[in-house]
Amino acid sequence: MHIDQASTVELSQRLSELEQQHQAFIDLQLTLDLTRGKPSSAQLDLSNGLLDTVNADNFNNDHNIDPRNYGVLDGLPAAKDLFGSILSVTETDIQQRVFVGGNSSLTLMHYTVWFAFHFGLKIGDQAWASQVADGEPIKMLCPCPGYDRHFSLCAQFGIEMIPVALTGKGPDMDQVEALVKADSSIKGIWCVPRFANPTGEVYSEETVTRLAGLGKIAGDNFLVLWDNAYAVHSLNDKAKPLASIDAAAKSQGTLDHVVQFGSSSKITFAGAGIGYLSSSEANVEGFTRNFGMATIGSDKINQLRHVRFLKDLDGVRQHMAKHAAIINPKFAAVTASLETHIKDTGMGRWSNPEGGYFVSFETLPGLAKTVVSLAAEAGVKLTPAGATFPNGNDPQDCNIRLAPTFPELEDVETAMAVFVNCVQLASIQQKIPS
Ligand SMILES: Cc1ncc(COP(=O)(O)O)c(C=O)c1O
The missing domain is CATH 3.90.1150.10 (Aspartate Aminotransferase, domain 1)
Structure with a gap:
């Protein structure tokens, strides 16, 4: 009927x-x-083997880093290799451009916005807050429907959210480019580019290329916040692939304007997985320096467990x-x-x-x-x-x-x-x- x-x-x-x-x-x-x-x-049971990979007899690893001790703030090199490959960062860049942290990518997103807002993300950047001090609000583009926690994070910082339409192939890029060109107080855009939460759409190659180019037409210190939470979470092997924003940004010279995030929350254990990010070398350096004010290092034993359990991108797949x-x-x-x-x-x-x-x-x-x-x-x-x-x-x-x-x-x-x-x-x- x-x-x-x-x-x-x-x-x-x-x-x-x-x-x-x-x-x-x-x-x-x-x-x-x-x-x-x-x-x-x-x-969760699929990953129980993770718990058996590190014990008192075998915590030594390739780089001879003692994972029980302080330090290695930006993550174990082998963990960078593993998670950097999920973010399609090329092997030669991985060690300088990937940061591996604790159990949550949302925490890394929160820190990224916090650092950009108050201190500038990379060394020498002007903090977004200086714009607020000049009486101008900070604005963020929010493709809708989207992930509620991106929005509550913005609300916490008093960031004005501008809804943007989704097309089935990602955000409406004509609308996004027009908004960004017209208003330099827009400092970023949230993206969940593969199997978006909640629409499930996968951004098209053209959308990825245009998003990677936004840094060239936006105001200062603009960030594409690329939350690739579902990068490897396909329901079948014919699912649409996602073009690499890292490659697109590299070829357009805009790596400073793209920060990719991901985690193993829905690969291994939600809440006891590993969060990671990637951006330009300068952004990762700035992020690491700021992050070092909050911790002396993340849980490297869990990073080592993940490396041993998942091994590489094929293992993840x-x-x-x-x-x-x-x-x-x-x-x-x-x-x-x-x-x-x-x-x-x-x-x-x-x-x-x-x-x-x-x-x-x-x-x-x-x-x-x-x-x-x-x-x-x-x-x-x-x-x-x-x-x-x-x-x-x-x-x-x-x-x-x-x-x-x-x-x-x-x-x-x-x-x-x-x-x-x-x-x-x-x-x-x-x-x-x-
Ligand atoms: C789009 C998106 N990003 C991030 C997260 C949270 O990730 P994490 O557990 O790494 O903080 C979720 C969880 O539902 C999500 O849907």
Whole structure:
């Protein structure tokens, strides 16, 4: 039944069926959760071998660095080789242009913004804050829908967020270039370039090249904050590859304007993985110097564990195929439910990601909050509507992020049954208000 073609009688009849079904779900007293993109226990089990790789007899490593002691602030050389290869940094540059830190890439993003804001990222840069002192705000471009924590980070610094449209191939680059050219107080853009959170899109080669070129047309100290959190997280081996922004920036002479981030949070252990970044040699030097004010060094024992367990890019890819085998059925359950119940009804659209952790669903305008609260009433927790937009404000109130990796498959199926019922219920209620 298509919502725009059905008669009022048909819609009323369908509404009463959906209401009954909704009540039946409420009576089940479910407690299901499709909110945060976390790996499941079965995924975490894949990396248990990591815990056996370093012990009292074998902590010596190639460079004879004692990982138990202070120092090596920028990370073990072998860890730079491993994680730098995920960021497509060329071998000859890796040691100077990659920084390997502690357990979180978000921490490295926070520090990067903090350092750029207060001190200048590389030595000699003017701090963004000097612009604030001159009475001008700092602004950041935020492709939407996007990752909520990028937005809350900006909010914490008082950075004004400018939403930018996503096209399915990354941000609308005509809009981005026009904004950046017209306003030198824009100091950066957030990007999740492969299997974006939540849309799942992969930025096209043209988009990557144009983003790498922004440093040439932007105001001073502009940064492309390239959060490649899902760089190797494809659901199948035909998933779209991502062009290297490192190579694009190198050829355009803009490496100072691109900072890449990543972590093994969704490769090995979330919360006990390794975060890393890469940029120009000068930025990495500046970052390391500033980071040294906060710590004498990150956990090198965990870095060594990761090097031994994952070995190299091939090792990472083989390991990620095991993750894909676990989470593929869950993504398939989400898609199957949406195709069975929402396809051809005119009540919503959704992404079909080839990787990452999310499915992005668009309700009819004005219904996301209603659907989320109906689902909560029936025991299914969804990411709050609006969370994927700056300041929690989705102007169309239509985006809902579904995160199917953590619950068991059976629970994903039940949660989706509740969800599609709520979508239909809210859509028809809106069409024929009582
Ligand atoms: C786009 C994106 N970046 C970063 C993170 C967090 O990464 P980390 O655990 O390395 O801090 C997440 C986690 O959901 C994410 O979706």
